[in-house]
Amino acid sequence: MKCLSCGYETEIDQNQILCPRCGGLLEILVEPPKDFSFNKLRGRGVWRYKELIAGKYKNIVSINEGNTPLIRSSNINDNLYFKFEGLNPTGSFKDRGMTVAVSSAVSLNYKTVIAASTGNTAASAAAYAARAGIKSFIVLPKGKVALGKLAQSILYGSVILEVDGSFDVAMDAVMRLYKDLKVVYPLNSFNPWRLEGQKTIAFEIAEELGVPDNVIIPVGNAGNIYAIWKGFNELVKTGVINTIPRMIGIQAEGASPIATAIIKGKDSPDFVENPDTVATAIRIGKPVNWQKAMKAIRESNGTAIVVSDSEILDAQKTLARKEGIGAEPASAAALAGYIKAINEKVVDKDEKTVLILTGHSLKDPDSMTKAEAKRILVNPLHMEKIILGEINGSNS
Numbered sequence: 164m165k166c167l168s169c170g171y172e173t174e175i176d177q178n179q180i181l182c183p184r185c186g187g188l189l190e191i192l193v194e195p196p197k198d199f200s201f202n203k204l205r206g207r208g209v210w211r212y213k214e215l216i217a218g219k220y221k222n223i224v225s226i227n228e229g230n231t232p233l234i235r236s237s238n239i240n241d242n243l244y245f246k247f248e249g250l251n252p253t254g255s256f257k258d259r260g261m262t263v264a265v266s267s268a269v270s271l272n273y274k275t276v277i278a279a280s281t282g283n284t285a286a287s288a289a290a291y292a293a294r295a296g297i298k299s300f301i302v303l304p305k306g307k308v309a310l311g312k313l314a315q316s317i318l319y320g321s322v323i324l325e326v327d328g329s330f331d332v333a334m335d336a337v338m339r340l341y342k343d344l345k346v347v348y349p350l351n352s353f354n355p356w357r358l359e360g361q362k363t364i365a366f367e368i369a370e371e372l373g374v375p376d377n378v379i380i381p382v383g384n385a386g387n388i389y390a391i392w393k394g395f396n397e398l399v400k401t402g403v404i405n406t407i408p409r410m411i412g413i414q415a416e417g418a419s420p421i422a423t424a425i426i427k428g429k430d431s432p433d434f435v436e437n438p439d440t441v442a443t444a445i446r447i448g449k450p451v452n453w454q455k456a457m458k459a460i461r462e463s464n465g466t467a468i469v470v471s472d473s474e475i476l477d478a479q480k481t482l483a484r485k486e487g488i489g490a491e492p493a494s495a496a497a498l499a500g501y502i503k504a505i506n507e508k509v510v511d512k513d514e515k516t517v518l519i520l521t522g523h524s525l526k527d528p529d530s531m532t533k534a535e536a537k538r539i540l541v542n543p544l545h546m547e548k549i550i551l552g553e554i555n556g557s558n559s
């Protein structure tokens with residue numbers, strides 16, 4: 164394991180989450196088996212790739228996460244694919260990381276887990292803790308979590324701690340609690356073991372499609388873009404692929420510290436004090452994994468793009484109405500970014516591109532009802548005229 168801040172190196176040790184010397188982010192540098200082959204694998208989902216996942220697990224806490232569909236676009240572009248992470252057990256990609264992180268917590272005999280969240284990490288942490296029979300605390304920015312996500316955490320029985328402030332305030336509190344209390348195992352993505360699970364997104368894409376030219380990902384706390392890049396890199400080391408895709412990160416206008424730093428060619432981001440966007444999942448001003456994300460983007464020859472809230476909501480509607488796929492706003496940001504990338508000639512429409520659709524539309528009912536709808540009060544006995552009018556286009 165190697166610290167991204169001070170360069171401290173240590174043997175792979177599952178007890179390590181942050182650098183013991185400076186508290187920086189740790190990378191887990193695995194040496195994948197040289198005889199690795201997709202053909203030899205058994206089972207489905209995250210644990211299909213267990214020989215590539217670092218760490219030792221006495222108990223595996225799983226709800227059959229991963230194995231999500233890679234859906235080819237039928238009405239936007241033939242070369243475009245959607246990796247629909249909304250079909251994980253709690254409706255987001257977090258479940259891939261949570262199965263590994265909670266299995267790690269249990270293997271290390273922790274009885275309590277904690278996570279700060281804009282909603283999805285919370286729902287996933289709560290579900291996996293419940294499955295493991297351990298206690299979970301989640302720290303949420305009060306009044307800023309989409310209804311479906313809050314409802315999930317309530318249902319799975321987490322203790323919900325609400326802070327008056329943004330997600331970043333909640334995140335700082337969790338990092339401090341983890342360092343001070345020692346008895347709570349952190350499930351956020353500064354925990355590198357969680358990212359071991361999320362890197363399986365790359366494995367599934369490579370196994371099904373090969374190596375695309377581009378992978379486009381919404382970026383919030385910034386762990387996922389790094390995890391997917393790590394996954395592709397490790398496959399190169401096994402020899403099953405020999406290139407990696409460009410990693411293209413998308414952030415919302417009101418919460419774009421990493422994208423802005425990439426666009427301006429800076430070494431580090433200026434954090435955003437009061438992040439704001441309709442895509443609540445990526446309403447993050449101080450992403451903990453910024454170093455990892457910028458490394459993934461730069462080393463893959465990728466880039467970053469900023470999109471507006473109206474572009475995000477338009478993309479959410481386009482995905483639903485042209486492809487039949489319901490994704491939450493943060494996920495739709497990937498399509499908004501793709502459209503912009505094509506218009507600005509950053510991506511060619513002939514390039515094979517995969518969008519990571521990180522969460523399900525049902526997570527955020529408010530955002531869905533922002534789309535204009537035809538809702539007509541009808542007399543059930545006189546609907547023919549309205550239907551025929553709609554078909555002929557003669558209704559006003």
Ligand SMILES: Cc1ncc(COP(=O)(O)O)c(C=O)c1O
Pocket residue numbers: 255283284352381382383384385386387388444445491493494521522
């Ligand atoms: C639906 C959704 N999309 C994207 C993201 C951003 O992922 P990351 O924090 O790994 O950048 C999150 C959470 O952070 C999320 O919940």
Ligand SMILES: N[C@@H](CCOP(=O)(O)O)C(=O)O
Pocket residue numbers: 278279280281282283284285350351352353383384386444445
């Ligand atoms: N969008 C996230 C924010 C926390 O990210 P994490 O990957 O560090 O857990 C959420 O769903 O809470």
